[in-house]
Amino acid sequence: MPxxxxxxxxxxxRPGAHEAHAARVAQRRRRxxxxxxxxxxxxxSLLSLVMAxxxxxxxxxxxxxxxxxxxxxxxxxxxxxxxNVRSLDPQVAYDELSTMAIRLVFDGLLDYxxxxxxxxxxxxxxxxxxxxxxxxxxxxxxxVRFHALPGVPEGRELTAExxxxxxxxxxxxxxxxxxxxxxxxIEGAVAFREGEAAAIAGLRxxxxxxxEFRLTEPDQSFLYVMAMPFAYPVARETFAHFGSExxxxxxxxxxxxxxxxxxxxxxxxxxxxxxxxxxxxxxxMVYLENIQRxxxxxxxxxxxxxxxxxxxxxxxxxxxxAERWANTRLTFPRASIWGVLMNHExxxxxxxxxxxxxSFAIDREGWAQARGHLIQPTGQPLPPAITGYxxxxxxxxxxxLDRAKEEMAxxxxxxxxxxxxxxxxxxxxxxxxxxxxxxxxxxxxxxxxRIRQVSFxxxxxxxxxxxxxxxxxxxxxxxxPDPSSFLEPLFHSKNHRPANSSNRAHYQSAxxxxxxxxxxxxxxxxxxxxxxxxxxxxxxxDVAWAFAYLPLTQEVWQPYVMNYRPHPIWAExxxxxWLDLPKRRVARSxxxxxxxxxxxxxxxxxxxxxx
Amino acid sequence: MSAYIxxxxxxxxxxxxxxxxxxxxxxxxxxxxxxxTLGNRANEDTVREFNARYGLDRPLGAxxxxxxxxxxxxxxxxxxxxxxPATNGYxxxxxxxxxxxxxxxxxxxxxxxxxxxxxxxxxxxxxxFELAIGLGFGVxxxxxxxxxxxxxxxSTAYLGQSLPSYVTGPIFLSYAAFxxxxxxxxxxxxxxLEHLQHAVLPAFTLAILGASTYAxxxxxxxxxxxxxxxxxxxxxxxxxxxxxxSHALRNALLxxxxxxxxxxxxxxxxxxxxEQIYGWxxxxxxxxxxxxxxxxxxxxxxxxxxxxxVQLGNLLADLAVAALDPRVRLAG
Numbered sequence: 001m002p003x004x005x006x007x008x009x010x011x012x013x014r015p016g017a018h019e020a021h022a023a024r025v026a027q028r029r030r031r032x033x034x035x036x037x038x039x040x041x042x043x044x045s046l047l048s049l050v051m052a053x054x055x056x057x058x059x060x061x062x063x064x065x066x067x068x069x070x071x072x073x074x075x076x077x078x079x080x081x082x083x084n085v086r087s088l089d090p091q092v093a094y095d096e097l098s099t100m101a102i103r104l105v106f107d108g109l110l111d112y113x114x115x116x117x118x119x120x121x122x123x124x125x126x127x128x129x130x131x132x133x134x135x136x137x138x139x140x141x142x143x144v145r146f147h148a149l150p151g152v153p154e155g156r157e158l159t160a161e162x163x164x165x166x167x168x169x170x171x172x173x174x175x176x177x178x179x180x181x182x183x184x185x186i187e188g189a190v191a192f193r194e195g196e197a198a199a200i201a202g203l204r205x206x207x208x209x210x211x212e213f214r215l216t217e218p219d220q221s222f223l224y225v226m227a228m229p230f231a232y233p234v235a236r237e238t239f240a241h242f243g244s245e246x247x248x249x250x251x252x253x254x255x256x257x258x259x260x261x262x263x264x265x266x267x268x269x270x271x272x273x274x275x276x277x278x279x280x281x282x283x284x285m286v287y288l289e290n291i292q293r294x295x296x297x298x299x300x301x302x303x304x305x306x307x308x309x310x311x312x313x314x315x316x317x318x319x320x321x322a323e324r325w326a327n328t329r330l331t332f333p334r335a336s337i338w339g340v341l342m343n344h345e346x347x348x349x350x351x352x353x354x355x356x357x358x359s360f361a362i363d364r365e366g367w368a369q370a371r372g373h374l375i376q377p378t379g380q381p382l383p384p385a386i387t388g389y390x391x392x393x394x395x396x397x398x399x400x401l402d403r404a405k406e407e408m409a410x411x412x413x414x415x416x417x418x419x420x421x422x423x424x425x426x427x428x429x430x431x432x433x434x435x436x437x438x439x440x441x442x443x444x445x446x447x448x449x450r451i452r453q454v455s456f457x458x459x460x461x462x463x464x465x466x467x468x469x470x471x472x473x474x475x476x477x478x479x480x481p482d483p484s485s486f487l488e489p490l491f492h493s494k495n496h497r498p499a500n501s502s503n504r505a506h507y508q509s510a511x512x513x514x515x516x517x518x519x520x521x522x523x524x525x526x527x528x529x530x531x532x533x534x535x536x537x538x539x540x541x542d543v544a545w546a547f548a549y550l551p552l553t554q555e556v557w558q559p560y561v562m563n564y565r566p567h568p569i570w571a572e573x574x575x576x577x578w579l580d581l582p583k584r585r586v587a588r589s590x591x592x593x594x595x596x597x598x599x600x601x602x603x604x605x606x607x608x609x610x611x
Numbered sequence: 612m613s614a615y616i617x618x619x620x621x622x623x624x625x626x627x628x629x630x631x632x633x634x635x636x637x638x639x640x641x642x643x644x645x646x647x648t649l650g651n652r653a654n655e656d657t658v659r660e661f662n663a664r665y666g667l668d669r670p671l672g673a674x675x676x677x678x679x680x681x682x683x684x685x686x687x688x689x690x691x692x693x694x695x696p697a698t699n700g701y702x703x704x705x706x707x708x709x710x711x712x713x714x715x716x717x718x719x720x721x722x723x724x725x726x727x728x729x730x731x732x733x734x735x736x737x738x739x740f741e742l743a744i745g746l747g748f749g750v751x752x753x754x755x756x757x758x759x760x761x762x763x764x765x766s767t768a769y770l771g772q773s774l775p776s777y778v779t780g781p782i783f784l785s786y787a788a789f790x791x792x793x794x795x796x797x798x799x800x801x802x803x804l805e806h807l808q809h810a811v812l813p814a815f816t817l818a819i820l821g822a823s824t825y826a827x828x829x830x831x832x833x834x835x836x837x838x839x840x841x842x843x844x845x846x847x848x849x850x851x852x853x854x855x856x857s858h859a860l861r862n863a864l865l866x867x868x869x870x871x872x873x874x875x876x877x878x879x880x881x882x883x884x885x886e887q888i889y890g891w892x893x894x895x896x897x898x899x900x901x902x903x904x905x906x907x908x909x910x911x912x913x914x915x916x917x918x919x920x921v922q923l924g925n926l927l928a929d930l931a932v933a934a935l936d937p938r939v940r941l942a943g
Contacts, residue, residue, distance in 0.1 A: 028757065031757065031758065031759055031762065032762050034759045034762070035758075035759045035760075035761065035762020035763050035765070035766060036762060036763075036766050038759055038762075038763045039763045039766050039767045039770070040766075042763075043770075050786055054786060054790045054791065055790055055791075057790070083900070084714075084715070084900065086714065086715065086716060087716055092716070094649075094650070095650075173660060176660065176661075176664060178649055178657050180656075180657070181654055181656060181657065247716070262801070263715075263725055264725065264726065264892040265798075265799050265801075265892055266801065288798065289892070290798075290890055290892045290896065291797065291798060291890050292797075292887070292890050294781075295784075295796055295797035295798065295889075295890045298784070298785075298788070298789045298796045298797075299796045299797070299798075301789075302789065302792070302796060304796065455641060455642050455903070455905075456642075456647065456903070457641065457642025457643055457644070457646050457647035457904070457905045458641065458642040458643075460642075460643070460646035460647070460650070461642055461643040461646045464646065495654075497654075497655060499655065499658070500645075500646065500654060500655060500658050502654070
């Protein structure tokens with residue numbers, strides 16, 4: 001600034017001015033130093049104060065129950081998911097989140113018990129197959145009432161006509177149901193769907209409480225398909241009353257009545273006091289949407305959420321190690337399968353020796369170790385608890401580096417494969433971890449891969465096309481607890497298509513197709529199980545995939561949540577819980593003994609884990 | 612003045628068109644919406660129906676013109692739209708229609724309008740914090756120029772500008788919300804009072820960066836003003852300290868108004884990272900979800916709203932400056 005310069009010039013003219021100026025500069029430097037030190041000291045002391053004052057992270061539940069084992073009504077149960085509920089329309093919704101809500105409001109004709117066995121629900125019994133397994137007759141329970149909601153007449157009883165309405169709605173194109181394809185086995189379903197018939201030929205209402213389905217050919221998975229939420233009966237009056245907004249006013253027959261939905265935030269339900277079977281439960285259910293797992297874990301520890309089903313890595317460790325959560329947590333494999341898919345139409349994977357080499361090279365135990373045992377190694381196409389799974393399957397795949405090298409030699413590449421292979425996976429840090437594990441494993445047998453991570457949408461699009469992606473990581477979740485739900489979409493050649501193949505290894509085998517087709521029609525339970533086991537054996541031996549692991553889930557719930565057990569089929573199925581109230585605050589819950597983690601090293605929101 | 616506004620609106624319109632075109636092109640490149648929405652179980656039939664329902668089976672050019680509303684759109688079977696004869700088969704931006712979200716199964720305008728109040732609340736609170744903290748400390752620092760208070764505030768402001776919200780957010784969440792229980796642990800709440808309680812921490816997290824910027828700008832502007840001739844004159848006339856300050860402040864605030872106009876983006880666009888950390892169901896979170904799920908109409912709708920807010924914010928700021936400062940003449 002000119003003025004300063006002038007001042008300095010003036011100063012320099014006077015005797016002793018230099019010293020005075022130097023003193024002033026020194027003073028300013030001191031001041032600047034103080035100005036920098038003060039905030040640093042301030043922050044440091046604030047931080048240490050906060051650390052000193054802050055309670056330790058709780059190492060157990062903050063509340064416990066009253067200790068009264070009598071099942072009873074009352075209270076509010078709060079649960080959550082980390083994304084949006086898309087729809088409350090059972091015929092349209094096809095995601096885990098929506099199903100969690102739909103199963104509170106609706107019942108199916110059939111349901112599953114905790115052993116994964118089909119049990120009757122709105123139907124009086126699980127129908128026996130008639131006419132060599134082509135005809136199924138459902139007898140409905142009498143006196144089942146729909147929820148009395150706007151548009152639905154008071155005391156409206158469920159009848160066979162509601163089943164017909166539901167099935168027609170499900171198959172109509174305008175409904176846009178992603179599940180319609182499951183029901184094409186019903187005679188006349190395709191014609192009805194295409195608008196060529198006014199009714200579904202194979203669906204007959206025999207009387208007020210009886211409905212019969214006739215299939216085009218015997219299909220034993222039909223009962224499982226009928227237990228999917230797509231077929232849950234809906235009250236037709238809501239569609240007349242609400243029109244296009246009916247999916248936001250669900251009226252079913254289930255244990256909870258829909259109350260309200262603030263989209264993206266919360267759904268609320270109240271207990272159905274006129275439910276058709278004996279049932280106790282909370283007076284209200286609150287389903288919070290969009291609570292990511294790091295928030296859910298914190299709220300759960302605070303006692304504000306009653307159950308958590310997905311955790312960040314350090315919350316997982318905390319819950320699995322803390323003694324005080326031991327009675328209300330469970331870790332189990334989800335009914336899904338993951339593995340490395342090799343494109344059978346593209347060399348070198350058209351050679352079974354090469355595929356075997358890859359499979360033998362995968363250190364599945366090492367993967368589990370690297371992932372902190374959040375996965376369980378496997379070497380066959382079906383997860384446990386599904387018919388056809390055999391822990392002693394002779395051809396089950398496993399890690400054996402020597403045999404991998406032998407197979408490489410048999411494939412004609414004793415010194416390794418010359419070309420770099422492109423490996424596709426969807427995005428995310430966890431997918432990256434698997435990609436790098438596979439890269440290391442395959443490097444040991446001289447196979448080099450280049451990792452290519454793309455968005456999930458691109459991944460699905462590209463891997464669904466033939467002869468496009470050589471090598472990829474893929475998985476499949478259960479639709480219904482039948483081996484056909486895994487083996488047909490993943491390995492049957494009819495699911496190898498010019499686009500959107502679910503058979504992403506592009507595996508084709510006439511022998512397997514024949515076996516799967518016969519198994520689907522087989523009515524004898526033992527023979528059917530043996531056939532699927534044979535298919536498993538065939539697939540593992542032929543290395544249709546290099547099967548790798550089953551993801552594990554850890555669910556934790558509060559000690560006052562009673563009668564909850566993770567369900568083998570339905571994720572987070574809370575329809576039968578009751579609350580042991582009044583809940584009591586646990587003394588010293590904040591200053592739990594034995595907690596060694598200083599509060600300062602709390603999981604500072606692992607964004608990685610929030611996916 | 613009106614000519615100026617007209618010209619600005621015209622340029623805003625062009626910018627919006629350019630943004631929409633760009634986003635449309637980008638969205639066609641990031642994956643197949645049918646695959647993303649229907650997942651890995653979709654078969655040919657469901658994919659074909661999906662594409663027909665949303666008009667995705669048409670050439671890209673036709674899709675774009677249909678989106679704009681220049682040519683008739685295609686909605687053969689969507690239950691959300693029972694064809695309204697008034698629109699005459701046109702259902703694009705020109706008709707005020709943002710299309711239908713693949714992911715939410717609902718009109719994009721509905722999806723956005725549901726999120727907008729939440730984002731506005733968060734943004735307004737954040738802006739309030741920014742201004743209150745930034746202006747207060749900025750003026751204070753200017754008055755204590757070169758003393759330890761000034762250097763302390765300014766070095767804190769540097770720190771605030773360099774701390775990203777994914778560092779401060781989780782710290783606040785872990786301490787203030789979880790361990791000390793002063794605030795709710797993320798989420799949105801159910802009553803207006805609860806919404807406000809839930810908004811405090813995310814708004815504060817958002818405000819740190821802005822407050823630091825405002826503090827620094829306010830300080831330097833205030834210093835300039837305090838050294839200017841009119842302040843010296845005022846002092847020489849013997850005006851009281853507070854009168855002098857108010858004269859200086861009014862002039863110092865002009866650039867801050869421009870900055871605040873830019874902050875309108877925050878009000879509407881939300882804050883992608885902060886909303887994720889606190890689980891705030893606003894526009895930022897919507898944008899992320901829609902991009903991940905290749906929900907092109909929603910992404911375009913969100914971008915449209917945000918671009919509009921930026922344009923309007925700038926315009927309003929310029930008009931406000933012109934109103935506050937008689938020296939500024941907006942050339943037509």
